[in-house]
Amino acid sequence: MNQRLMWAAVAVCLLPALAAGGCGGDGGAREGKVAARATAPARPASPPATAKPKPSPKPLPTRSVPRVDCARVQCLALTFDDGPGEHTGRLLDMLRRYDAPSTFYVLGGSAKGEERLLRRMTAEGHEIGNHTYGHPNLVELSSERIRSEIRRTQDVVRKAVGSAPRTMRPPYGSTDERVAKAVGMPQIFWRSDTRDWADRDANVVARRVLDIAAPGAVILLHDTLGSSVDAMKKVLPELKRRGYRLVTVSQLRGTKPFKPGGVYYREWG
Numbered sequence: 001m002n003q004r005l006m007w008a009a010v011a012v013c014l015l016p017a018l019a020a021g022g023c024g025g026d027g028g029a030r031e032g033k034v035a036a037r038a039t040a041p042a043r044p045a046s047p048p049a050t051a052k053p054k055p056s057p058k059p060l061p062t063r064s065v066p067r068v069d070c071a072r073v074q075c076l077a078l079t080f081d082d083g084p085g086e087h088t089g090r091l092l093d094m095l096r097r098y099d100a101p102s103t104f105y106v107l108g109g110s111a112k113g114e115e116r117l118l119r120r121m122t123a124e125g126h127e128i129g130n131h132t133y134g135h136p137n138l139v140e141l142s143s144e145r146i147r148s149e150i151r152r153t154q155d156v157v158r159k160a161v162g163s164a165p166r167t168m169r170p171p172y173g174s175t176d177e178r179v180a181k182a183v184g185m186p187q188i189f190w191r192s193d194t195r196d197w198a199d200r201d202a203n204v205v206a207r208r209v210l211d212i213a214a215p216g217a218v219i220l221l222h223d224t225l226g227s228s229v230d231a232m233k234k235v236l237p238e239l240k241r242r243g244y245r246l247v248t249v250s251q252l253r254g255t256k257p258f259k260p261g262g263v264y265y266r267e268w269g
Contacts, residue, residue: 068251070216076244077218077252078102078235079190081131081169084114085224091232092120098236100246101125104223105169105188108133108153115160122161127248129188130154130168138170138179146182167249167258175263186258188249189266190220197222202230209235213242218249218265 068075080091083106095102104121106128111118121128132138132149133156141149154164168185175187192212196205205228209219221228239246249265258264 068245068247068254070245070247070252070254073245074215074243075247075252076213076215076239077247077249078221079105079129079169079188079218079249080221080223080228081105082107082110082135083223084110084117087226087229088114088117088223089120091223091229092117092124092126094229094232094236095126096124098240098246100236100239101127101248101251102246103127103129103167103188103249105129105131106153106157107131107135108149108156110224111153111156111160118157118160125248127167127250128157128161128165129249130157130165130185132168132171135171137172137174138183139174139176143178143182146179150183150185173266180261180263184260186260187263188218189263191217191265191267192219194219194221194228196225196228196231200225200227202227202233205231206234206238210238213239213244215244216252217267218252 078100080088080102083104088104094100101124104126106118108130118128130150130153133152134149136145136149138146138149150168158164166185167188168183169188170179170183173189180187191214194205194208194212196208199205205221209221209231212219221231223229236246253264
């Protein structure tokens with residue numbers, strides 16, 4: 001009977017001790033460690049990683065544009081409107097192959113996002129002109145909207161190449177005195193329309209270009225049309241064979257200054 005009482009007393013001690021971590025054992029110490037961990041100061045959070053700035057694009061090597069005396073040399077200016085487009089890079093390859101500096105009348109809306117093509121144009125000796133931002137008929141716009149069309153394209157080109165165009169071409173060749181005053185830039189027209197936008201056949205376009213080619217001519221084409229770019233495979237070597245020096249609009253003008261708002265090379269209508 002006494003043994004049963006003794007074992008009962010032992011059980012009374014052991015059961016709570018096991019639940020609490022032992023009778024007078026290290027349960028209190030473990031609780032202290034847990035409390036210590038709970039109250040330990042949190043490690044400072046690592047600073048968020050910052051995105052590395054994108055490196056600026058490497059400038060393309062710039063080709064020097066030689067002076068040409070078009071009073072003594074048989075000069076001709078090819079001009080390309082409405083780009084840049086999907087065929088512009090291929091056209092630049094051909095122009096470089098035939099040493100044919102040209103003038104690109106770009107749309108600001110098309111040029112935005114194509115900054116590398118713009119830089120390549122200037123680096124390879126071509127001239128960039130302003131063809132408005134969205135190709136509207138300027139005669140139908142208010143003077144303020146005309147200025148906006150010109151200004152926005154000037155900004156796009158300036159940000160891409162470091163300088164703004166010096167000449168412009170009104171879409172559809174549509175202008176008047178009010179437009180001239182609003183744009184405030186020389187307006188560059190052309191000798192005759194190749195109608196490459198209507199007859200999208202490389203052979204037809206090539207024949208028309210070669211038919212209207214003449215010393216001092218400014219010829220209108222579109223680098224947005226694959227057929228017009230394909231036509232250059234015949235046009236460029238043939239113009240070279242005929243002795244033409246291909247130049248930009250400003251080279252063709254030479255030392256004679258352009259006047260703001262003035263109309264130049266309009267040999268039709």
